[in-house]
Amino acid sequence: MIIASEVRSQIERSSLIRKMFEEGIRMRAERGAENVFDFSLGNPSEDPPAGVIRTFRALAERNAPGSHGYMPNAGFPEARGTVARRLRETTGLEFTPDHVLMTAGCAGAMNAALKAILNPGDEVIVPMPCFPDYAFYISNYGGVMVPVETREDFSLDVGAIAAKIGPRTRAIILNSPHNPSGVIYPEATLRELEAVLAKAPAPVLVLSDEPYTSIVYDGAHCPQLASIISNCMITTSWSKKWGLAGERIGYLAISPLVPDALALAQACAFTGRILGFINAPAIWQLVVAEAPDESTNLAVYQEKRDLMCDGLERAGYEVHRPQGAFYVFLKTPIPDDFEFVRRLQEEGVLAVPGSGFGRKGYMRLSLTVPRDTIIRSLPAFARTLDKLRG
Ligand SMILES: Cc1ncc(COP(=O)(O)O)c(C=O)c1O
DSSP, X not given: OOSOHHHHHHHHHSOHHHHHHHHHHHHHHHHOGGGOEEOOOOOOOSOOXXXXXXXXXXXXXXXXXXXXXXXXXXXXXXXXXXXXXXXXXXXXXXXXXXXXXXXXHHHHHHHHHXXXXXXXXXXXXXXXXXXXXXXXXXXXXXXXXXXXXXXXXXXXXXXXXHHHOOTTEEEXXXXXXXXXXXXXXXXXXXXXXHHHHHTOSSOOEEEEEOTTTTOBSTTOOOOOGGGTOSSEEEEEESTTTTTOGGGOOEEEEEOTTSTTHXXXXXXXXXHHHHTTOOSSOHHHHHHHHHXXXXXXXXXXXXXXXXXXXHHHHHHTOOOOOOSBSSEEEEEOSSSOHHHHHHHHHHTTEEOEXXXXXXXXXXXXXXXXXXXXXXXXXXXXXXXXXXXXXX
């Protein structure tokens, strides 16, 4: 077999999300698109802000000399400058452009960071459930993922994390607002974690994975992790907040409080290069540098969250309302999440089993579908539950 055995086994275990997405294509061909309610993929429903497209067009027209060429691997200085200024304002820390690396989305940032910090056998703690690709990113560099369960309400169990910290622990990945659960970690929990990390036998870096920080509900506040946790690296992107997931633009920022932060930033620029990214897409770096204040109409997600959660509750589901991000992660009415998702599929609904995120007995619904899909899908959710109850 020409494909490496590890990759074959990873593909086997890989994303149920993609599998459901492909199932959706098959079902649409069979039943007609209007009869399929596909809640599987987190592809943002909102188009990029008009100002972003205007800036993109203007930059293409301007076609400034050098704007399509190589630049420092970390990215154009103006893009890193814009990001650093923002981070100074929001965290109160002395971020400079040299602490920032423009990346191919959040995934590019996480891979550059993990490659720079992991020796084979080093451990990375991940609260569960989690975004499934973390496991692959960690194993890309010979790291070992150490899963730690969160509480029933998905809040962080700092005691359980502390119990897993050992001499090989290099990092903890935190993601708030969280995919899939939608929780936001409160300041008090982060302070508790900072106190634990201060006692760790060797420095433990927190990789704060932040692609959803601007998508919050009911006016919730998402604490700036870097202003609470000293040894912090931020990974984020414009994928979700500007609907630019396909353009692959994000950044990695290393807190100035990390020991040898600038050397680490240089190491990440190097790892980004040798992973084959070389640099983040040039034109999109320039767009984010010129239009930092743009935003999409994120209020639509609030409306969809309410419609979905209210409808599911009326139908008899137990719903844990997300505080942020754009997913609803709820208990399946039977413990076997695969079986329940199969039953929903019979009614034309596609959901992702919670097992794909490391929590059995749950399923994830993505709120990136149109509002009308939510409304039309609710009878199918109700029918599935009714049939189950006989
Ligand atoms: C928690 C989390 N981290 C990282 C990513 C990757 O984001 P990007 O597409 O910007 O690489 C995603 C994408 O869904 C995500 O949900």
